[in-house]
Amino acid sequence: MKSWIKVTSLDNIPTMGARKVLIDDLEIGIFKNSKKEVFALENRCPHKDGVLTEGMIHGNTVTCPLHNWDIDMETGMAIDEEADCVTRYELKVEDNIVYLNI
Template sequence: MNWVSIGSLSDIPRRGARCVDTPEGKVAVFRTADDQVYAIDDHCPHKGGPLSQGIVHGTAVTCPLHNWVISLETGKALGADEGAVRTIPVRVEGERLFIALEALASRAA
């Protein structure tokens, strides 16, 4: 896999996110309260809201536009809502964070 460095764990506040621009679009990288890291497309499957600006709770994020809840583990909408976003593999090496750009390209095709 083509792992690309996107910064360090300390760049992302606990229960927060940052947005990374990639050739395949914006990726939201999330850090949970217990330092798990997840990456998903930065657009809600409902109306395209910026998930990176949502509220992180557990292993989910709530979209800031219409309160859809998206699983950071699966990318799927939770509850009665339907839809999903791509999940992108993340690797943590010490403090450094990496995402797999090949996964983005293969899923975009």
């Protein structure tokens, strides 16, 4: 059974930017690309815990600010790295509100 949690307005997430939300002890990054598509990932790089919401967004990728690993926001997989990945969360937008399935 899905458990959708209302997190923020879509307008609260800058285009080509991100917001972080804290749900219990879990920090999640909500990212919006130039096409206004949104993605939700654990806000921690699989390499050495870089804060992904401080990274650069291009296409469907966020680049970690610490050592420039590229993370595919659709899959959570690190691109061109050794099969590391970050947890991706299901997200939906209804009436301009972002919901997460945790």
